[in-house]
Amino acid sequence: MGRPGGFKKSLNLLDLTFLGLGSIIGSGWLFAAANAAAFAGSYAWVSWLIGAFAFILIGLVYAELGSMMPRSGGFVRYPQYTHGSLVGYLIGFIAMLAYSSVAGIEVEAVRGYAATWWTALGTKTAGPTFIGYVFEIALLVLFLLLNYWSVNVFGKFNTVITTIKFLVPIIAVIVLFTHFHPANLSVKGANPGGASGIFEAVSLSGIAFAFLGFRQAVDFGAEAKRPQRDIPLAIIFAILLGTVMYLLLQFAFLGAVPAAALAKGWANLSFVQAPYADLAKSLGILWLMNIIFVDAVISPSGTGNIYLSGTTRVLFAWAKTGLFYSWFQKVDARTGIPRGALWLSLVLSVIWILPAHLSFWQGLVGNVTSATVLTYMIGPISLASLRKTSPELERPFRLKAMSFLSPLAFIAASLIIFWSGWTTNLEILGMTLVSLVLYFAFMDKDGLRQRLRSDWKTGSWLVVYFVFMLIVSRLGNYQLPAGxxxxxxxxxxxxxxxxxxxxxxxxxxxxxxxxxxxxADDESDEELKAANL
Structure with missing residues (x-):
C-alpha cells in the first residue's frame, strides 16, 4: 500500500466535466431510448425532460456543498457532518450498493452488444455464459489497472475517451434524422403508456440512471485543482450537455423506426439486443451499425472505468467517517490512490454481475437508480441544515432561492425512488434496514453509549422515511408483484x-x-480548512 498519503490535485474543469459527462453518456445512450419508448411511447421525450429537471435541482444543491467542502466521496460524508453516525452509516451502505454495481451494469452492456457477433458470450434474455462472465470480469480487471497508477493518468485517459464516445451519438443523431417519419410520433402501444408510463420510464428505462453520473465532480472534489469554481460548473455543464444529447437521441430513435416494426406498438418493438445497431441494420445503414458496435465497447467501458474509480472514493469516504474499516482510507503516497478501496471496488463489482437474476441490464438499472437517488435525497437536507447551523462557512457557489429549490429537489428525488417501484425498493430499502445490525458492529462500546441517544435523535427521521417509502411503494401503482x-x-x-x-x-x-x-484532517484541502474551519 505504501505509507499513507494525500490525494493529488490534478483535475481541471474539463476533466471534471468529462468525468460527469463520461458517466452520463455510457450504456444509457445504447439502451435508454428504446426502453423509454416501450414504457411511454412517443412521449418518452417528456420523461427525459422530467429526469433532467429533477437532476438539475439535485445537482445545484451539490454544487453548493461540493464547492464549500470538496471532499473525496462527498455524498457519503456530508450527511454525517450534519446528522451524525446513523445517517452517515445508512447513506454509506446504500452508496456502497449503488456505486459498486454500476461498473457491472456497464460491462453487461458491452457484453450484450458484443453478443450479437460473438454468440458464445450469451444473450440479453438468458444472460451471460461462462465465457461471457470471463469477458465481463476481464473488463473490470482492466478498469482496475487503468485506475491503479495515478489519478492524473486516469483523468486524462477519461477525457480522451469521453471525447471519442461523444462523437458516435452525434453521428447517429444526424444520420437517423435523415430517416425521420413524423407519423411515428402518433403510434400507440406503449406499456403502460400515459402518465404512468412517462413516470415509470424516468426510473426504470435508464433515464435517471443516465443522469446519475453528474456526481463524479463531487466525488473527485478533493482531486480538483480549483474545486470552489470548477465543481459547480462541471455539474451544470455535464447535466445540460447530457440532456441535449439524450433528447436528440430519443427523437432520432422515435422517428427513424420503420413503420413495419411498429405494427404491434412501441412495447413490442423487436430492437432489444442492440437497439441502435438493430435500427441501423433495419435501415440498411451497415456502416453506422458497425460504428455503433465499436462505440458499444468504448462508451460503457469508459463509464465503467469512471464508476470503479468513483466506488473507490465512496469506500474511502465511508471508512473516513469511522463507520467502515479504517484500512480502506489509506491513500498510497506515490500515486494518490486508496488502493485497498480500489481492490474492494473490483471485488464488489464482480459480485454484482455473478447472480444470474441480476445480469440483465434493465433489472440492474432499476436497483441502481433507486439506491443512488437514495444517497442524493439527503443532500438538500444537509444543505438547508448547514445554512441554518453554519451560516459563517464560505460558500463560493451559493444556491439562490434555496428555501424553495432545496425542498423541491428532495421531492423530486423521492418521486424517482417511488417510481422505481415496489420490487426494487423492497430489495434496496429492506437490505439497508436489515444492515443496521452492522451499524452497531462498527461502533465501539464507549462510542455507542455516548452517541446512541443523540445520533438516533438526529437520524430517526431517515429510518421512518425509508419505512414510509416502502409502504407507499406497495400501495402505489409501480412494479407491483404479479397479480x-x-x-x-x-x-x-x-x-x-x-x-x-x-x-x-x-x-x-x-x-x-x-x-x-x-x-478537520482531510489531507487534500488544507487551504479550505484554514479559511472555513
Missing part, C-alpha cells in the same frame, strides 16, 4: 409521496445537529 393491484391509483400515489417528502424534508432539517461535525 397485485394498486390500492392508491396514479397520480394520487405520487401526490402522497410528494406531500410526505415535504414533511420528511422539514423533519430532517430540524433534526440536524446544532453544530455540524466537519472533519
Amino acid at each position: 397485485a393491484k394498486p390500492i392508491i391509483a396514479s397520480p394520487w400515489d405520487s401526490v402522497i409521496v410528494a406531500v410526505g417528502a415535504l414533511i420528511f424534508y422539514y423533519w430532517g432539517v430540524n433534526s440536524a445537529m446544532a453544530q455540524p461535525e466537519i472533519d
